[in-house]
Amino acid sequence: MNYYVAGAKPCGGFMALCTLATANIAFDGTINIQRNEPNQNSIYSMSDINNKSSMSNLHLPTTTTVGQMLAPANTAPQKLNSGSATGNPRNKCALKPGHSLMDWIRLGNSGIDLAGTRGRVTPINSDELARHNTREDAWMAIRGKVYNVTRYMDFHPGGVDELMRGVGRDATKLFDEVHAWVNYQQLLVKCFIGPLRTLSKMSSIPEGRTPVPTAIFETPSSNKPVTTNTEIVPRFDWIQKRQDLTIYIYTRQLCNPGLLLRRKCAKLLQLQVQINSTQHIFEFELHEEVDWPPKSVRVGSETGKIELSVTKVEPALWPTYGAHTVSKGVMGETEDLEYEYEVVKCTDFNHDSFVLCLRGIQETLMVLPVGYHMIVAALINGELTRRSYTPVPAKFLPQPRTDNESNSTNLNFLIKSYAEGTLSKHLRQKQIGQMLLLSTPHGNFHLQRLLPHRQIALIAAGSGLTPMLNLVEHLLKRNANRIDYLRLMYFNKTSADIWCRGELEQLQKTDERFQLVNVLSAADAEWTGLRGRICIELLAPLITKNTPEYASFVAVCGPNAFSQAAQDILQELKFNLENLHIFQG
Numbered sequence: 001m002n003y004y005v006a007g008a009k010p011c012g013g014f015m016a017l018c019t020l021a022t023a024n025i026a027f028d029g030t031i032n033i034q035r036n037e038p039n040q041n042s043i044y045s046m047s048d049i050n051n052k053s054s055m056s057n058l059h060l061p062t063t064t065t066v067g068q069m070l071a072p073a074n075t076a077p078q079k080l081n082s083g084s085a086t087g088n089p090r091n092k093c094a095l096k097p098g099h100s101l102m103d104w105i106r107l108g109n110s111g112i113d114l115a116g117t118r119g120r121v122t123p124i125n126s127d128e129l130a131r132h133n134t135r136e137d138a139w140m141a142i143r144g145k146v147y148n149v150t151r152y153m154d155f156h157p158g159g160v161d162e163l164m165r166g167v168g169r170d171a172t173k174l175f176d177e178v179h180a181w182v183n184y185q186q187l188l189v190k191c192f193i194g195p196l197r198t199l200s201k202m203s204s205i206p207e208g209r210t211p212v213p214t215a216i217f218e219t220p221s222s223n224k225p226v227t228t229n230t231e232i233v234p235r236f237d238w239i240q241k242r243q244d245l246t247i248y249i250y251t252r253q254l255c256n257p258g259l260l261l262r263r264k265c266a267k268l269l270q271l272q273v274q275i276n277s278t279q280h281i282f283e284f285e286l287h288e289e290v291d292w293p294p295k296s297v298r299v300g301s302e303t304g305k306i307e308l309s310v311t312k313v314e315p316a317l318w319p320t321y322g323a324h325t326v327s328k329g330v331m332g333e334t335e336d337l338e339y340e341y342e343v344v345k346c347t348d349f350n351h352d353s354f355v356l357c358l359r360g361i362q363e364t365l366m367v368l369p370v371g372y373h374m375i376v377a378a379l380i381n382g383e384l385t386r387r388s389y390t391p392v393p394a395k396f397l398p399q400p401r402t403d404n405e406s407n408s409t410n411l412n413f414l415i416k417s418y419a420e421g422t423l424s425k426h427l428r429q430k431q432i433g434q435m436l437l438l439s440t441p442h443g444n445f446h447l448q449r450l451l452p453h454r455q456i457a458l459i460a461a462g463s464g465l466t467p468m469l470n471l472v473e474h475l476l477k478r479n480a481n482r483i484d485y486l487r488l489m490y491f492n493k494t495s496a497d498i499w500c501r502g503e504l505e506q507l508q509k510t511d512e513r514f515q516l517v518n519v520l521s522a523a524d525a526e527w528t529g530l531r532g533r534i535c536i537e538l539l540a541p542l543i544t545k546n547t548p549e550y551a552s553f554v555a556v557c558g559p560n561a562f563s564q565a566a567q568d569i570l571q572e573l574k575f576n577l578e579n580l581h582i583f584q585g
């Protein structure tokens with residue numbers, strides 16, 4: 001897969017650590033960076049290119065004048081912002097020659113004892129940590145592990161002074177505030193000294209798992225939700241090739257943006273970026289016309305980066321992207337059922353449920369934040385009937401059969417037909433091409449709350465599985481504070497009611513961190529799994545520390561009575577309800 005050099009940077013350095021990249025200069029003056037592993041976070045940028053330190057990471061030919069190569073993009077108007085992956089106005093530092101990421105990897109592989117411990121792992125208490133707080137002797141704790149960062153100083157893309165801010169102490173919060181996605185575990189693997197001893201006991205470590213000190217889950221500071229009071233101001237950047245234009249909007253890591261895109265006419269694009277209940281509206285008047293639908297749209301719930309590529313009607317390098325304005329709005333409390341969607345597919349999924357695939361018309365498309373739902377409405381007997389649904393990732397659904405169905409900008413819903421459900425019955429009868437009304441995304445789920453948690457349980461009943469599927473997808477991909485265990489407890493009546501069983505079982509086989517636990521209340525004699533309804537015995541393992549079943553965060557979705565029962569049981573088990581999210585729709 002090719003990624004194109006863009007006008008602002010995401011997490012260039014550390015992604016290069018995981019996937020070696022080579023850059024080829026294309027005839028149209030852009031740089032294609034070919035990677036051996038596709039990753040949506042791994043697009044390099046003009047600011048990377050203009051930054052000598054990142055240049056060395058990218059292995060660009062040293063004779064190439066990057067400024068000239070990217071001349072058309074550089075002639076952009078003043079308001080073009082080179083941005084920062086951190087959403088932070090500070091720039092990365094130019095590193096001294098011989099201090100690129102590759103040089104750091106080489107040093108790590110050289111056999112030099114970067115930790116200065118001769119391979120011995122020693123628990124460190126905070127007094128000891130505090131004594132190593134100088135440029136020449138610098139230790140730092142992140143998520144319960146102490147690292148010797150002395151040798152990393154000159155390799156740190158943020159500079160020595162920045163790194164020194166975290167030295168001699170637990171720098172978890174500071175690190176997360178700046179760049180929680182940076183894979184420090186890999187970067188500092190040779191600098192590990194030992195666990196930070198804040199509590200006396202360590203968790204027992206199941207075979208094949210990374211050791212995680214119990215302190216990670218017990219230290220109140222790391223268990224608190226990561227919240228920032230500062231307002232998120234999305235930044236804009238762009239890059240072009242002769243054939244297409246790519247627009248980037250940078251929000252903030254884990255701020256879980258949603259996107260509503262409209263092409264108002266061939267030269268006018270509107271991007272509404274939803275962050276919690278605020279909408280940031282970017283109106284673009286492009287230099288020339290572009291096609292619809294867009295070539296690609298990506299919304300990174302973890303990176304907070306939105307990337308939109310549109311195809312130019314007439315291939316040419318433009319002197320500028322055009323112009324844009326930004327305004328802000330607050331999402332209304334009302335059900336803004338203003339988006340018309342047409343049915344692309346409506347087929348049975350199992351004995352009482354179906355898949356409804358919808359596509360925006362009027363040149364509109366929407367990407368929901370993880371954990372959000374939307375309202376679907378239809379006119380039935382002269383009355384607008386509505387219900388909340390959460391679209392599910394296509395990978396959990398049967399393979400699409402036509403190009404129309406496989407379009408990545410479609411919204412796919414899994415819907416249960418209730419005998420008394422007027423809307424679900426009505427929706428099941430929908431034919432291809434018929435219209436429905438959709439709202440903007442709604443929800444109160446904050447993805448950042450999950451960041452400190454590496455053992456998470458999702459408890460769903462019936463169609464309450466749908467938001468969990470998005471969470472499963474997000475959490476297993478999460479780079480910042482990678483998940484150790486993700487357990488999905490899925491309650492149904494019979495085995496025929498279990499949604500996406502094959503896909504979830506497959507996921508369990510391919511990712512050992514994920515565990516699916518089906519519980520049936522009316523199972524037939526052949527069922528060998530768990531039986532019963534939600535009860536204290538079934539949830540008790542979640543609060544038993546030092547087991548894979550333990551969860552420091554729980555999300556619940558199901559009928560109201562189910563969610564209430566889950567909450568009551570967790571409360572009885574003395575689970576900290578601050579670490580519980582109940583999806584309501």
Ligand code: HEM
Nearest residue numbers: 010011012013084085086092157158162166171175184187
């Ligand atoms: C805790 C103290 C630290 C502070 C205050 C800090 C600060 C910064 C700053 C200000 C930047 C520039 C970000 C920007 O462009 O806006 C940066 C970049 C970076 N830092 Fe740190 N840093 C810290 C610790 C670390 C550690 C421990 C590592 C890894 C071992 C690390 C790895 C990186 C990397 C890879 C980048 C480049 C990120 C990118 O390209 O997006 N930093 N840091």
